[in-house]
Amino acid sequence: MTNGAHIQTIGVSHTYKGGGTRALGQIDLEICPGEALALIGRSGCGKSTLLHILSGLSLPTEGKVLVDGTRITEPSPSRIMMFQAPSLYPWMSVEQNVGLGLRFNGKMNEAGRRIPEVLELVELGDYAKRNVQDLSGGQQQRVALARSLALKPEVLLLDEPLSALDAFTRHALQRDIRRICKDLGITLVLVTHDINEAVMMADRALVMKADPGDIEAEIRIPISGDRLPSMAAFGDARRELVAAYEAAAGMAMAEAQSFIPQDSLNTPTPIDRLAAN
Template identity: 60%
Template sequence: MKGQGAHIAVEKVSHRYRRTALQVLDDIAFEVQPGQCVALVGRSGCGKSTLLHILCGLMSASTGNVYIDGARVSGPSSDWVMMFQAPSLLPWMSVRGNVGLGLRFAGRREGLQARVDEMLDLVDLTAFADRNVQDLSGGQQQRVAFARSLAPEPDLLLLDEPFSALDTFTRHALQRDVRRIVKERGLTLVFVTHDINEAVMMADRALIMAPDPGRIVADIPIDLDGERASGTPAFAAAREALLGAYESASGLANPDDPVVAPTLLPMPTTRASVAQPKVQRISA
């Protein structure tokens, strides 16, 4: 299935790293529908990267399974792409060369240049096509990495804080562009962030994780129509709801405050059960 969003089912995933034997993920279960954008939100060390690595097959969970489009994940695949905080470009190659790398590795030489040109246009880097990547800014390098990820037409993108090293303005522009492109192409997106604004900017839904051991404690829909802009009242309301749920789930909220109650898991794990819980405001 090329160029369509992937369906993800995570079933009872728990994980211990062998070296420390500490349990870092406990009984994680959730489902992501094709074309949905999901943020994994939580404090440092709560297991977000571990979970993302397990989702894309770079690591095996100690117990439990991940299914992508119904097939159990047992290793990496060209149907999904993971992007990290550092763009990991090959410094001796041009922008064009880097964008075409994924296609070359997949042995897809036919139409390669046309596809690379299309990707460069998509991320607005056509004018930089023949530059060496070392001569680009950090934000431009992340665009190159994003274009390289999209070139092989994955069904699923997994992003591990890919914009956290960038300045606010560049990050904001990339968040908007990535959401627009992912939505235009109908891809499924799962991304990790510490940043509540980033979650509201890009996600249809946020899964909130708590640490020790890492687990999902709330599943919050972010229902905002059209392109998202941080100055709007709707954005501010969504941000407040997410922050309230995060603080409540993390035990940070003042118990005397009116709080936004997260819907506690367990979450449905069958494909048929797609309805998402709503956040409810509890009166003081």
């Protein structure tokens, strides 16, 4: 188990060069070690920009990001980003792809022990020798997750890596990523448009508004144990997030509701039954 990082942003804002577009206003934010935080909002609200700044891939125009008290000026293997595409090498096996981060960081001496460990964590222990081209989209994202975990990160940042998956595969990965991060003590920050995904994965959700990007609302999601869409607490958190999303986006409730699946809150759904297995 690792010690998840403490993250703090102080007066972070960002203006893109050239057009002068102000993507972020002034963001003051604290993320506790081991917390799962969702950044949610419509396209253009700055949530991906903020995620990239937290990772060190981008630097803010103003302000600073501190991780465990140290100012962030560049990326680090302790803060791993997962993107929408798994970005695997198709001619390599599963275990070869998983070991890439170890290779690039001069840690291949750990590969013999670490690769089997993380493949078991993501339920791909029997796939080590398989070529990644033979895997489904969900399995390929599990390979990308295993590659991310191999370096024992303190922070895992998700830029909608599950958005292209079908509902069942996506739900299973949402559940497993949350479980793995909690078990290992990893601080998790995810960007999503999907309100259900925020409720499924996060301890807290920040709803962002645009022009410039800023935090409109903070919604805590204190649901212990496994989370199912049919749970009353899940429905309560979802409704609170929809209302905050509506206010931030300036849309009607009916339009905001269209962004979330309309499965019943009281009747077990196929996704509920999948999660229970």
